[in-house]
Amino acid sequence: MKQRQDITYVYDGSYEGMLTCVFRCYEDKFIPAQVLVQPSLLPYSRIFTDKSKAARVTRGVARTMGRMAENVIRTVYLADNEQKEMAVIRFVVYGMAAGEHACRDLAHPDVAEVYELFRAVNREKRMCMERLKFSVIGDVLVSVVAPTHNVLPLIAPHFVQRFPNEDIFIYDKAHKLGLTYSHGRTQITQIENFEPAEADEDEETYRRLWKIFFDTVEIKERHNPRCQKNHMPGRYSNFWSA
Amino acid sequence: MTTEEKLKILTDGAKYDAACTSSGVERSACAGGIGSANSGGICHAFSADGRCISLLKILMSNACCYDCAYCVNRVSNDVPRATFTPEEIATLTINLYRRYYIEGLFLSSGVLGSADNTAQLMIKALEILRVKYRFCGYIHAKAIPGTSPQLLQRLGELADRMSSNIELPSSRSLKLLAPDKERRDVLAPMGFIRDKKAEGNKNFVRAGQSTQMIIGATPESDLNIITLAQGLYRTYGLKRVFFSAYIPVAENSLLPALDSKPPLLREHRLYQADWLMRFYDFKAEELLDESRPYFNEFLDPKCNWAVNHPEVFPVDVNRASYKTLLRVPGVGVVSARRIMVARRQRRLDAAALARLGVVMKRAKYFIDGAAGIKLRAADDPAAVTRELIRGENARQLSLFDDMPAGVRAIEGKGGENK
Ligand code: SF4
Numbered sequence: 244m245k246q247r248q249d250i251t252y253v254y255d256g257s258y259e260g261m262l263t264c265v266f267r268c269y270e271d272k273f274i275p276a277q278v279l280v281q282p283s284l285l286p287y288s289r290i291f292t293d294k295s296k297a298a299r300v301t302r303g304v305a306r307t308m309g310r311m312a313e314n315v316i317r318t319v320y321l322a323d324n325e326q327k328e329m330a331v332i333r334f335v336v337y338g339m340a341a342g343e344h345a346c347r348d349l350a351h352p353d354v355a356e357v358y359e360l361f362r363a364v365n366r367e368k369r370m371c372m373e374r375l376k377f378s379v380i381g382d383v384l385v386s387v388v389a390p391t392h393n394v395l396p397l398i399a400p401h402f403v404q405r406f407p408n409e410d411i412f413i414y415d416k417a418h419k420l421g422l423t424y425s426h427g428r429t430q431i432t433q434i435e436n437f438e439p440a441e442a443d444e445d446e447e448t449y450r451r452l453w454k455i456f457f458d459t460v461e462i463k464e465r466h467n468p469r470c471q472k473n474h475m476p477g478r479y480s481n482f483w484s485a
Numbered sequence: 486m487t488t489e490e491k492l493k494i495l496t497d498g499a500k501y502d503a504a505c506t507s508s509g510v511e512r513s514a515c516a517g518g519i520g521s522a523n524s525g526g527i528c529h530a531f532s533a534d535g536r537c538i539s540l541l542k543i544l545m546s547n548a549c550c551y552d553c554a555y556c557v558n559r560v561s562n563d564v565p566r567a568t569f570t571p572e573e574i575a576t577l578t579i580n581l582y583r584r585y586y587i588e589g590l591f592l593s594s595g596v597l598g599s600a601d602n603t604a605q606l607m608i609k610a611l612e613i614l615r616v617k618y619r620f621c622g623y624i625h626a627k628a629i630p631g632t633s634p635q636l637l638q639r640l641g642e643l644a645d646r647m648s649s650n651i652e653l654p655s656s657r658s659l660k661l662l663a664p665d666k667e668r669r670d671v672l673a674p675m676g677f678i679r680d681k682k683a684e685g686n687k688n689f690v691r692a693g694q695s696t697q698m699i700i701g702a703t704p705e706s707d708l709n710i711i712t713l714a715q716g717l718y719r720t721y722g723l724k725r726v727f728f729s730a731y732i733p734v735a736e737n738s739l740l741p742a743l744d745s746k747p748p749l750l751r752e753h754r755l756y757q758a759d760w761l762m763r764f765y766d767f768k769a770e771e772l773l774d775e776s777r778p779y780f781n782e783f784l785d786p787k788c789n790w791a792v793n794h795p796e797v798f799p800v801d802v803n804r805a806s807y808k809t810l811l812r813v814p815g816v817g818v819v820s821a822r823r824i825m826v827a828r829r830q831r832r833l834d835a836a837a838l839a840r841l842g843v844v845m846k847r848a849k850y851f852i853d854g855a856a857g858i859k860l861r862a863a864d865d866p867a868a869v870t871r872e873l874i875r876g877e878n879a880r881q882l883s884l885f886d887d888m889p890a891g892v893r894a895i896e897g898k899g900g901e902n903k
Contacts, residue, residue: 405521407513474535
């Protein structure tokens with residue numbers, strides 16, 4: 244499929260919207276120069292989210308390119324990256340022609356591009372899953388995070404599995420999303436603002452004990468702050484204080 | 486004594502154990518319980534020495550009645566002593582676990598009166614966790630040398646991982662420096678656990694067992710050490726052998742002086758070699774031999790092996806076997822797997838290899854068809870060595886940043902050692 248440098252798509256930023264953009268390429272028989280969420284000053288085509296078109300893309304991808312490809316696209320959608328829609332479009336266009344082995348054609352530039360995003364999101368998921376810390380506030384496990392990609396949907400199953408009998412609230416302040424888990428139900432909702440309540444005495448005690456452990460477990464003769472910093476990026480340094 | 490004071494003392498005595506991995510078990514919380522385990526392991530934090538913190542690593546007690554010369558907890562050392570109660574350990578673990586600070590507990594101990602007495606206290610703590618709190622997170626328990634089989638059995642039912650430390654790389658050194666211990670006391674729990682596991686009870690020490698030895702306190706060579714490690718993997722089916730650079734804790738004519746630095750680079754090289762033996766199909770005797778019993782300080786063991794075997798190169802990445810790919814510097818387990826998959830779709834050139842994650846800076850000397858490379862390991866290994874060392878110097882600055890083992894909670898699949 245040819246790319247037209249003069250065409251820009253603008254959509255609503257939803258997952259189905261992104262898939263509707265993919266569908267539109269097949270209707271138009273070309274690939275746009277860019278896909279935006281905010282309208283630009285230059286001329287653009289607005290793509291209206293259409294659930295049935297999105298579903299057709301999902302079915303087509305699953306049938307022709309396989310489940311793995313569908314998973315890649317779902318994950319890449321969560322990336323904070325302006326190129327993600329174009330990467331998905333190119334991946335689908337290549338894969339629908341190439342078939343099931345597209346996901347194994349890791350050296351193809353269009354596949355490599357989408358996989359790079361896929362890995363970046365998974366890395367952030369991992370990072371968030373490792374560095375997040377809870378405060379126990381009013382018997383709810385509360386955490387505030389600021390991940391670089393929208394990873395709440397990806398980390399939710401892990402925490403549910405670990406703490407099935409707890410109430411959990413994780414706030415992603417970068418994306419203004421809140422993950423709530425209570426009585427077996429998980430929900431992610433848009434929340435403009437969230438400030439956790441003050442820590443009570445118990446909470447203070449265990450934070451203090453953790454700090455004692457953390458400071459004591461270092462072997463001073465092996466001090467290596469640079470290595471520590473590489474593994475504990477700044478954006479996660481205050482996660483635990485919620 | 487307050488919990489704070491105890492925690493400080495009993496963390497201080499436990500911190501020299503290198504094992505902090507939490508991998509090897511996959512499990513969801515049981516009904517009405519708390520906790521799960523991830524087979525890949527999870528690092529919750531990194532301490533200021535750059536080591537991963539995955540488990541609450543503490544001693545039951547540091548009031549040890551033995552006198553191992555290399556150990557801070559030895560009876561003759563003048564340090565404050567403390568002992569946790571089993572309840573204290575369980576409460577502390579649960580509360581830190583709930584806050585997601587840790588993946589679980591690593592419980593070790595000095596010998597409190599006798600091995601069995603110590604093991605009984607440890608069992609009590611783990612039973613409170615597993616039964617009262619229905620704790621399903623990760624537990625690593627130390628097997629104290631001399632513990633009776635019944636108690637080892639019970640510990641093994643409660644713990645996911647067990648370890649008994651071989652401490653020093655030769656029986657001779659052990660005899661000299663640990664007068665109360667015999668090599669066979671250390672190996673007995675290892676053999677017991679191996680045999681019990683072989684009987685087929687899947688829930689017994691599910692994540693397997695590990696051991697640790699101290700590096701640089703005694704005169705064994707790198708060759709001695711990796712040969713011993715290889716033997717331990719083979720004989721006891723260990724999941725991990727950890728190396729711990731000796732940190733002087735005592736004035737003793739048999740040990741390095743108090744002001745000597747821990748041999749961190751040496752430890753790093755040993756971990757790299759260990760990685761090569763576990764995931765890259767290298768044998769100890771391929772990496773070192775009697776004529777060269779130590780690793781090259783300037784070059785990692787894999788590059789070092791490669792420049793010493795120019796006859797293997799260049800490798801044709803489009804046809805070579807997986808095993809051969811793993812031998813190419815710059816190619817790791819993950820990139821080798823990707824090469825195997827991707828080359829069936831198209832011929833791989835240098836740009837494609839870079840996309841697959843191959844470190845071309847090192848690989849280019851060893852493969853066919855890297856465009857514009859005149860220097861080849863096969864033609865001029867000495868010149869390639871110089872180039873690699875120049876690159877390694879830059880890496881050396883960030884020593885341990887890329888450390889594959891020991892500092893990571895993850896010890897399983899696909900560690901990279903490019
Ligand atoms: S038995 Fe263990 S804790 Fe006691 S002195 Fe020896 S090494 Fe240290």
